[in-house]
Amino acid sequence: MTKRLLGYIALSIAAILLQKFLDNYASVDSISPQLIILVAVYLSLREGQLFGMGSGFLIGFLNDLLVTHFIGYSSLMGVIAGFVAGFFFKESDVELAAKNFNFAWISAITLAVTQLAALPIIASGELNYFYVFLKFTVGTTVYTTVFAMIVVFVNGRKSRYV
Amino acid sequence: MYKWLAEFFGLAKNYIIFALLISLSLFLISTNNNSHTRGLQVVGLVTTSYLEAGVNGVLAYFSLPSEVKKLQLENARLIDRIARIRGAMEENRQLREMLNLRQQSSYPLVPGDVVGRSAEGGRYFITLDIGERNGVGVGDPVVSGTGLVGIVSAVSEDFSLVRTLLDVDSRVAAKFVNTSADGLVVSGSFGELAMKNVSRRYPVQPGDIVETSSLSTLVPPGIPIGMVTEAKNEPGDIFKKIDIQPAVDYTAITTAFVMKYSRPAEAVALEKEQLKKTR
Numbered sequence: 040m041t042k043r044l045l046g047y048i049a050l051s052i053a054a055i056l057l058q059k060f061l062d063n064y065a066s067v068d069s070i071s072p073q074l075i076i077l078v079a080v081y082l083s084l085r086e087g088q089l090f091g092m093g094s095g096f097l098i099g100f101l102n103d104l105l106v107t108h109f110i111g112y113s114s115l116m117g118v119i120a121g122f123v124a125g126f127f128f129k130e131s132d133v134e135l136a137a138k139n140f141n142f143a144w145i146s147a148i149t150l151a152v153t154q155l156a157a158l159p160i161i162a163s164g165e166l167n168y169f170y171v172f173l174k175f176t177v178g179t180t181v182y183t184t185v186f187a188m189i190v191v192f193v194n195g196r197k198s199r200y201v
Numbered sequence: 202m203y204k205w206l207a208e209f210f211g212l213a214k215n216y217i218i219f220a221l222l223i224s225l226s227l228f229l230i231s232t233n234n235n236s237h238t239r240g241l242q243v244v245g246l247v248t249t250s251y252l253e254a255g256v257n258g259v260l261a262y263f264s265l266p267s268e269v270k271k272l273q274l275e276n277a278r279l280i281d282r283i284a285r286i287r288g289a290m291e292e293n294r295q296l297r298e299m300l301n302l303r304q305q306s307s308y309p310l311v312p313g314d315v316v317g318r319s320a321e322g323g324r325y326f327i328t329l330d331i332g333e334r335n336g337v338g339v340g341d342p343v344v345s346g347t348g349l350v351g352i353v354s355a356v357s358e359d360f361s362l363v364r365t366l367l368d369v370d371s372r373v374a375a376k377f378v379n380t381s382a383d384g385l386v387v388s389g390s391f392g393e394l395a396m397k398n399v400s401r402r403y404p405v406q407p408g409d410i411v412e413t414s415s416l417s418t419l420v421p422p423g424i425p426i427g428m429v430t431e432a433k434n435e436p437g438d439i440f441k442k443i444d445i446q447p448a449v450d451y452t453a454i455t456t457a458f459v460m461k462y463s464r465p466a467e468a469v470a471l472e473k474e475q476l477k478k479t480r
Contacts, residue, residue: 059249060256062319068392069320069452088215096222100229104245107321108355108362110238111229118222125215160230161323161369170390171323 047082051098054078059106070178072186075102075113076153079120080146088125095121112160116153123149146187150180234370239339242355242362246328250360253316254330308421310344310458311335313361318452323388325367327351329457332359340419342460348425348448349373349413350457361459365451366394366426374417375426377403378410386411386426389444394427396443403441405432411445421462 054074061071075098083091095117102113127145154176161171210217232238261268313335317328331337333356343350343363351365352373364371367388375386375396382403389395396411409429415422427445435442 056252059253059317062321063253063256063317066318066320066452069325071320089218092215092219092222096226099226103229104241105249106245107319107324108242108245108326109230109319109322109324110233110241111226111231112322112324114229115223115226118219118226122215122219157322175323 047094050081051078051094051101055098055102055105058102062106067182068174068178070174070182072183073116073150073153073179074183074186075099075117076120076150076183077146077187077190079117080124080149081142083121083124084128084142084145087128088122091121091125091128092118093121095119112157115160116157119153119156120149123152140188140191143184143187143191147180147184150183151176154179239355243357246355246360246362247357250316250328250330250357253328257314257316309461311337311461312456312458313337315455315457316360320367323369325365325388325451326354327363327365327451327454327457329361329363329459330359331459332357332361334358335459336461337361337459342420342424342462343457344424344460345449345454345457347450348427349420350449350451350454352419353459363457366447366449367392367451373420373426374414375411376414376416376422377405377429378412380404380409383414383416384443386445392447393430394445394447396429396445397440399441399443401434401439401441405429405441405443407431418464419462421460 054077058071058074061074065071075095078098079091079095082094086094096114097117099113099115099117100110102117103110107113124145127141155172158168158171158176161175229238311331313329313331315327316330319326319328327350329337329343337353337356339353339356341353343353349366351363351368351371353361354364355362366373366386369388371386371388373386374383376383380403382399382405384396384399386394386396399405407429409432411426411429413420413422413424413426425448427447429443430446431442431444433442
């Protein structure tokens with residue numbers, strides 16, 4: 040378990056650093072893939088809802104501190120992602136859930152829910168809900184799901200050679 | 202009772218913890234403008250900015266040849282512009298002398314490179330590689346060659362975090378160049394800005410230039426903010442609905458200048474005195 044936990048910590052730190060890089064160099068009209076949500080989904084599918092929520096909160100907090108500078112926002116997204124993805128957790132079917140294309144569509148559903156939950160926070164000021172929905176909810180969900188597909192594809196290729 | 206509670210917690214623990222974590226996150230969000238949270242932001246800023254500056258340095262090395270070509274072209278354009286500006290400056294000096302106007306004050310500028318950007322949850326920040334060591338302070342305005350970028354919201358020794366005008370919490374007092382109408386520039390939809398509190402009676406047209414107003418306590422007047430793209434009167438609203446195309450491209454900006462601006466001490470003292478009297 041300790042070894043697995045260390046692996047998860049390493050994965051989370053790598054995701055946060057990569058997130059910073061993607062925000063700077065891979066964002067399209069200020070939309071970038073939300074790797075933190077993908078990590079929270081992955082951990083929730085591997086370890087269950089409670090672990091997913093807790094780790095989602097901690098990783099999100101660290102992401103807020105180092106990447107977004109908007110303390111609390113990614114934590115909220117992480118908790119919701121862990122909670123939603125936790126409903127797809129099946130102890131007997133962990134590898135299947137985390138490695139094949141189930142991961143991509145579970146991530147897409149989770150992303151849509153988290154981005155919808157973020158609507159009232161983002162749509163403050165003069166921003167209208169339609170614009171925020173179109174740009175942040177749809178944009179982020181699609182862009183991040185593409186990344187989830189890449190993760191699944193890379194994982195699938197790796198496991199074929201093992 | 203204890204057994205019942207334990208049973209209840211066993212059944213609903215995921216939901217209880219979910220509610221607790223959500224509440225904690227919302228509490229953290231609500232404290233974002235507190236000084237304690239700002240301290241946390243500075244800690245995060247220091248931790249990642251060195252890494253970003255390093256990555257930027259490596260990337261800049263590979264893009265040097267194309268950058269040199271671009272700068273040579275820019276240099277040729279600037280030489281031509283300087284020649285024309287010299288003539289205009291001389292003409293301006295003569296006209297000011299004729300009108301007996303006071304010389305406009307200029308403020309010291311501290312140049313910095315953009316080493317990071319973040320746009321999450323409607324919050325648009327950029328990170329500059331200049332900080333307290335260079336004389337940058339919280340509340341200092343940041344400008345680029347084309348206009349106002351934003352206001353410094355947190356600062357460490359070597360880096361500063363700038364809240365751009367696109368950020369949902371950004372508010373800047375502004376006015377139109379060709380009318381006397383004042384208003385408040387806030388973030389708008391589709392990458393634009395919006396101007397609030399402008400009365401319907403002012404004739405605002407697409408193409409009108411918006412700049413910072415002398416009513417602002419943080420930013421000097423006359424800095425370009427953008428251009429009006431749409432101005433309309435909504436039924437039942439006493440204010441106009443105005444969309445502004447920002448003068449600065451926040452996604453492409455690579456260099457910015459922190460302006461060392463402070464309002465005239467006499468005006469500040471007078472306002473304080475008046476506030477005391479009214480209390």
